[in-house]
Amino acid sequence: MKRKIMILLLSFFMCLITAGCWDSHELTEMALATGLAIDKEGDEYTVTAQVLNPGEIAGAQMTNRLSVSTYSTTGKTIFEAVRRLTQTTPRKLYLSHLRIIIFGEELAEEGIGRAIDFVSRDHEMRTDFTLSIAKGMRAEDVLKILTPLEKVPANKVFSSLEMSQDAWAPTKVVHVDELIDSLTSPSKQAVLNGLYVQGDIEIGSTLDNVERVNSPTLIKIDHIGVFRHDQLIGWLDEEQSKGFNYITNNVSNTVGSVACDKPGRIVIEVINTNTELKGKTENGSPKMVVHVTSEVNIGEVLCPIDIMKKKNISDVEKKVEKKMKDIMYASIDKAKELNSDIFGFGEVLKRQVPKQWKNWEQNWDEEFTNLNVDVKADVKIRRTGTISESFLNKMEKNKKKDE
Amino acid sequence: MAKILRRTRKKKKKKIVENISSDYNQPIKQTIEENKTFVNAELGNSFDIVIREFKLGKKNPIKAAVMYTDGLADKDLVHNYVLETLMIDVREAELNQQIANSQDLYNRIKEFSLTGAELTEITTMKAIFNHLLSGDTIVLLDGFTNGFGVGSRGWQDRGVQEPSSEQVVRGPKDAFTETIRTNTALIRRRIKDTNLWFDTQKIGKRTKTDIAVAYIKGVASDDIVSEVKERLQKIDIDSILESGYIEELIQDETYTPFPLMYHTERPDAICAGLLEGRVAILVDGTPFVLLVPALFIDFFQSSEDYYQRSDISSLLRLLRFFAFFLAMITPSAYIALTTFHQEMIPTPLLISIAAQREGVPFPALVEALMMEATFEILREAGIRMPRAVGSAISIVGTLILGQSAVEAGIVSPAMVIVVSLTAISSFVLPHYNIAISVRMIRFCFMILAAIFGLYGIILGLIIMVLHLASLRSFGIPYLSPMAPMGIKDQKDALIRLPLWMQSRRPTYLNKQDKIRANTKEPKPTRQ
Numbered sequence: 001m002k003r004k005i006m007i008l009l010l011s012f013f014m015c016l017i018t019a020g021c022w023d024s025h026e027l028t029e030m031a032l033a034t035g036l037a038i039d040k041e042g043d044e045y046t047v048t049a050q051v052l053n054p055g056e057i058a059g060a061q062m063t064n065r066l067s068v069s070t071y072s073t074t075g076k077t078i079f080e081a082v083r084r085l086t087q088t089t090p091r092k093l094y095l096s097h098l099r100i101i102i103f104g105e106e107l108a109e110e111g112i113g114r115a116i117d118f119v120s121r122d123h124e125m126r127t128d129f130t131l132s133i134a135k136g137m138r139a140e141d142v143l144k145i146l147t148p149l150e151k152v153p154a155n156k157v158f159s160s161l162e163m164s165q166d167a168w169a170p171t172k173v174v175h176v177d178e179l180i181d182s183l184t185s186p187s188k189q190a191v192l193n194g195l196y197v198q199g200d201i202e203i204g205s206t207l208d209n210v211e212r213v214n215s216p217t218l219i220k221i222d223h224i225g226v227f228r229h230d231q232l233i234g235w236l237d238e239e240q241s242k243g244f245n246y247i248t249n250n251v252s253n254t255v256g257s258v259a260c261d262k263p264g265r266i267v268i269e270v271i272n273t274n275t276e277l278k279g280k281t282e283n284g285s286p287k288m289v290v291h292v293t294s295e296v297n298i299g300e301v302l303c304p305i306d307i308m309k310k311k312n313i314s315d316v317e318k319k320v321e322k323k324m325k326d327i328m329y330a331s332i333d334k335a336k337e338l339n340s341d342i343f344g345f346g347e348v349l350k351r352q353v354p355k356q357w358k359n360w361e362q363n364w365d366e367e368f369t370n371l372n373v374d375v376k377a378d379v380k381i382r383r384t385g386t387i388s389e390s391f392l393n394k395m396e397k398n399k400k401k402d403e
Numbered sequence: 404m405a406k407i408l409r410r411t412r413k414k415k416k417k418k419i420v421e422n423i424s425s426d427y428n429q430p431i432k433q434t435i436e437e438n439k440t441f442v443n444a445e446l447g448n449s450f451d452i453v454i455r456e457f458k459l460g461k462k463n464p465i466k467a468a469v470m471y472t473d474g475l476a477d478k479d480l481v482h483n484y485v486l487e488t489l490m491i492d493v494r495e496a497e498l499n500q501q502i503a504n505s506q507d508l509y510n511r512i513k514e515f516s517l518t519g520a521e522l523t524e525i526t527t528m529k530a531i532f533n534h535l536l537s538g539d540t541i542v543l544l545d546g547f548t549n550g551f552g553v554g555s556r557g558w559q560d561r562g563v564q565e566p567s568s569e570q571v572v573r574g575p576k577d578a579f580t581e582t583i584r585t586n587t588a589l590i591r592r593r594i595k596d597t598n599l600w601f602d603t604q605k606i607g608k609r610t611k612t613d614i615a616v617a618y619i620k621g622v623a624s625d626d627i628v629s630e631v632k633e634r635l636q637k638i639d640i641d642s643i644l645e646s647g648y649i650e651e652l653i654q655d656e657t658y659t660p661f662p663l664m665y666h667t668e669r670p671d672a673i674c675a676g677l678l679e680g681r682v683a684i685l686v687d688g689t690p691f692v693l694l695v696p697a698l699f700i701d702f703f704q705s706s707e708d709y710y711q712r713s714d715i716s717s718l719l720r721l722l723r724f725f726a727f728f729l730a731m732i733t734p735s736a737y738i739a740l741t742t743f744h745q746e747m748i749p750t751p752l753l754i755s756i757a758a759q760r761e762g763v764p765f766p767a768l769v770e771a772l773m774m775e776a777t778f779e780i781l782r783e784a785g786i787r788m789p790r791a792v793g794s795a796i797s798i799v800g801t802l803i804l805g806q807s808a809v810e811a812g813i814v815s816p817a818m819v820i821v822v823s824l825t826a827i828s829s830f831v832l833p834h835y836n837i838a839i840s841v842r843m844i845r846f847c848f849m850i851l852a853a854i855f856g857l858y859g860i861i862l863g864l865i866i867m868v869l870h871l872a873s874l875r876s877f878g879i880p881y882l883s884p885m886a887p888m889g890i891k892d893q894k895d896a897l898i899r900l901p902l903w904m905q906s907r908r909p910t911y912l913n914k915q916d917k918i919r920a921n922t923k924e925p926k927p928t929r930q
Contacts, residue, residue, distance in 0.1 A: 024742040024856065026767060027760045032753065054757035096746030097753060126746060155750075 030094040034068070035154030037139035038115050039104035041074055045115065047081035048072035048140035049093055050154050057151050066207065067151040070143050078118040095122065098129045099158040101176075102195070104139040108225065108232035113183060116230075119176055130161055130173050133225045133232060135194035145197055145204035148215050160221050161193060169254035169270075170241035172224050183230055187346025187364060190227040191244070194235060196220055226340050234338045236331060243331030246324060247290055247343050249275035255299060258319040264303025268296040268320055271382070279349035281356045286371060288345050292324060293378040301390040308388050313381050321377040328375045341368045427529040431548045435468045438543055441528065442470065442535075452535070457490055459544070465508070466545035470531075475538030477557025484518045485540050485553055492516060509547055517542065521554025533611070560585065566668045568835060571707040578668045583613050583687035589670040590617060594677065598622070601685075606635065612643040613687040617673075622680045622908070622916045627877050631682050631695060646686040646693050655875050660843045662836040663876045665697035672706040678919070680912040682877075696876035696912070698883055700896050702837035703727070708899050717898035724897065726831035729824060730841045734771045735852035735860050737821045741767045743856030759815035768853035770814050774822040775849070777804055779842065782826075883911040 035050035048070050056067040071088045075081030085093055103112050119125060134142045150156035164171040172193050182190035197219055203209055204217025224241040226234045236244055245251045257267040272295040280287045298307060305312055335342050346364050350357045360367045432438050439454055446452050451473045458464035471481055493516050525531060526549055531541055538556035566578035579586045587601055598620040605611045618628050634653040646666060654663045668690040673683050676694040684693040703723045708716040740748055741756060763770060781800045788796055808814045832838045851859030874881035884892030889910050894900040903922045
């Protein structure tokens with residue numbers, strides 16, 4: 001009897017021990033990757049991982065070793081390359097905490113489709129990281145740069161992207177599910193934000209870079225890359241990027257300026273915008289109506305204008321409306337030029353006029369280049385700031401008196 | 404599991420035999436001399452037995468003897484109400500020879516002379532020993548096979564003091580003592596109801612411990628009362644030294660980490676239990692009184708809950724449940740998250756945990772087990788050690804084990820935080836025995852977490868809930884009023900609603916006298 005129970009208990013514990021633990025891994029056995037850069041090298045991929053050195057970021061005693069290191073290797077496929085990295089890293093790469101994946105421009109021009117499969121398939125990866133393109137350079141160079149303020153460069157890029165999308169507008173944070181959505185949709189094209197290194201890469205990858213008050217090498221976020229299918233075909237500049245975000249209802253807060261009648265400019269802060277896209281048919285051909293309603297504040301008054309007057313305020317509103325329309329048209333023109341429907345106009349038409357859409361679906365590219373887009377903007381100035389008349393006016397008057 | 408264990412237990416039961424050299428049931432002997440010899444022989448001439456012989460009456464005096472146990476009997480009482488009346492008063496009240504030789508003398512002494520309040524006639528040697536060893540005084544007369552037992556119990560006891568284990572800020576500060584009589588008085592003082600009944604018996608072949616089953620007739624369910632009495636009757640043991648003996652001998656299920664009987668040293672808690680329809684078991688010699696049936700939620704309730712505002716009491720109860728889970732799960736969750744589910748930890752937190760674990764030579768499980776074991780050792784040391792070395796232990800515990808272990812890189816600071824959190828959480832629970840359960844279960848969860856990760860923890864929780872649902876305390880499901888669900892009983896379960904809302908006694912306990920209050924919401928009578 002006792003023997004039987006012993007055997008029973010033993011086999012029970014054997015079950016626990018043999019079946020369990022297979023996927024457990026201690027924190028000290030893993031290399032936390034925060035950034036991944038993918039470049040093309042002939043027909044092989046070069047994968048560069050930015051790996052954290054936790055002790056240098058949050059440890060009790062810091063040495064002057066760096067907070068991150070990059071490891072890079074090549075392979076026929078991404079997964080192969082990622083695993084081959086263990087040849088150089090002492091620990092296994094852990095990708096769950098990935099903040100950013102950067103594609104080299106060369107790879108992006110050739111097509112990123114093949115590189116994305118691993119990213120979306122691997123169970124270890126969450127979907128909350130962003131994807132970007134290294135504009136005019138190799139992606140691995142971006143990951144090499146040490147950044148001041150943020151100890152983890154990938155984190156700095158991630159938060160820069162998010163902050164600038166929230167407060168400055170010409171930036172687009174793209175997550176992997178959204179990217180795949182655009183890549184597979186016949187009526188929408190993908191965009192990815194661009195970033196590049198400003199300054200010397202060699203200096204940027206040493207501690208020297210963060211030991212100076214003004215770092216000589218910086219990672220900058222700029223421009224939105226336009227894709228056609230999975231290939232990069234062109235870039236939107238800052239204005240056009242902003243226009244793109246207005247159209248896609250992705251602006252939460254930004255700053256812009258318009259010229260006054262008198263010399264000088266008036267600066268407005270957009271605090272709230274909402275964009276509605278409407279698809280129509282006009283004489284059998286598609287038509288899009290983009291309607292932006294926007295609430296703005298006056299942020300700076302740099303010209304002699306009395307903003308207490310209602311007429312002046314509505315003047316400014318009109319000017320802002322015009323400016324908004326201009327940048328949106330600029331962005332639409334650029335997209336037409338590149339023949340890439342990055343705004344998803346096709347999707348809107350498909351939803352709103354599904355019957356007619358079937359006629360255009362086959363040659364949507366052509367239809368898009370000839371698409372009639374009507375942009376409307378509705379701007380309301382809400383607040384004019386804590387002072388009414390600019391003290392600049394008084395100052396000017398005093399100056400004149402002296403003369 | 405329990406069944407297997409039970410089966411393996413050897414079934415041979417040995418009957419406890421009282422070590423009796425002579426026949427206790429024999430009647431009292433005729434002469435004082437014989438009785439004295441017998442008692443002395445039986446008690447081995449123990450020096451705490453006092454036998455005083457004297458003569459009764461003026462003319463034709465007859466021999467008499469008074470026996471008592473020194474230390475158990477109140478000497479003043481023996482002197483003033485037994486010896487003095489028998490030796491002086493009886494002598495002065497002239498004894499007629501005619502009467503003296505007959506049964507009348509015996510009756511006279513019983514009716515006029517012995518002025519003690521408790522008086523029992525005794526006829527056997529067994530009764531003599533029972534009374535003598537309980538502190539009563541025995542009066543024997545020469546030529547009579549009947550004697551008297553005069554209640555004279557009075558020994559040194561601790562007196563009513565503050566409870567040491569369940570402190571309250573607001574509420575009565577008295578606690579039960581080691582004397583059952585004091586304890587019954589403490590209950591009787593609070594419930595002046597004719598239906599408060601005490602049912603007494605002696606358990607323990609050698610200790611002959613007084614056990615009282617207290618309940619309110621009509622409020623307590625008859626089933627439960629008779630169940631308690633039956634279970635007590637089945638006890639066959641030589642000694643009962645603490646109520647823990649009773650608890651272990653009559654509880655529903657031995658193989659469970661959860662307490663199935665409630666014990667407390669607070670009279671107010673016992674009274675509240677009695678008024679809800681529970682049954683209390685008082686044991687002489689311990690301040691801890693048992694209360695049955697005991698349900699899972701009872702261990703999360705403090706008697707103070709009813710003395711404070713209901714809103715704060717409700718919040719505190721929820722906090723206790725939260726603390727219960729913290730105390731049980733925290734180390735295992737830490738293990739599971741750091742070894743299996745790193746993706747679930749926010750990146751900055753993971754970095755800082757990783758930084759701390761950098762250089763720690765042990766896997767998370769070993770680290771956690773080590774720290775938890777250390778804490779358990781410290782806690783045990785803290786309870787058992789002499790007061791004088793207390794400060795030394797706390798210095799060693801906090802400084803050396805906490806700080807130095809971290810500085811030496813043996814454990815990570817995060818682990819120290821986890822262990823402290825568990826420790827503090829387990830102290831939040833108002834009853835020590837549920838905290839003990841948590842202590843044991845915690846280790847199982849840690850091992851499960853190390854093997855299966857979060858799946859293991861969930862698995863463990865499911866097993867635990869199944870086990871809890873299978874338990875019963877004196878016929879009442881342990882998880883009542885959650886499972887089976889009693890909507891009305893939710894007024895005093897996880898939360899406590901104001902007293903005027905609780906007009907009914909718990910439905911899972913009461914079948915007969917259900918209404919306990921009929922008060923409306925208090926409002927000013929005049930505006």
